[in-house]
Amino acid sequence: MELNDVKWNEQAREKILLDADRALQEAVREASSSLADADKDEVYKFLFEQLKDQFVDFQPGPDLTRYAEAVANGDFGANGSTGTES
Secondary structure (H helix, E strand, C coil): CCHHHCCCCHHHHHHHHHHHHHHHHHHHHHHHHHCCCCCHHHHHHHHHHHHHHHCCCCCCCHHHHHHHHHHHCCCCCCCCCCCCCC
16 A cells, blocks of 8 residues: 555545535635625635634635635625525
8 A cells, every 4th residue: 555545535525625615604704794894805814814723734725815805895795695595
């Protein structure tokens, strides 16, 4: 067996991704309710601070910028909803 063969099984991978998505959703929800009048950079900093300690070797990518822009633009309601959920 090679070290490259050591990987999480699919069920564990799915759980890890769901947990990561929930952490991101909660940070965006909190930002949308507490930073309604903030600019993109303020929201980005908030999201970064909320998420950085929750992940090993956290490296934010374009997703964080996308959600910071959406919060700053008011694309989420006060409860974090986009109004498009069914």
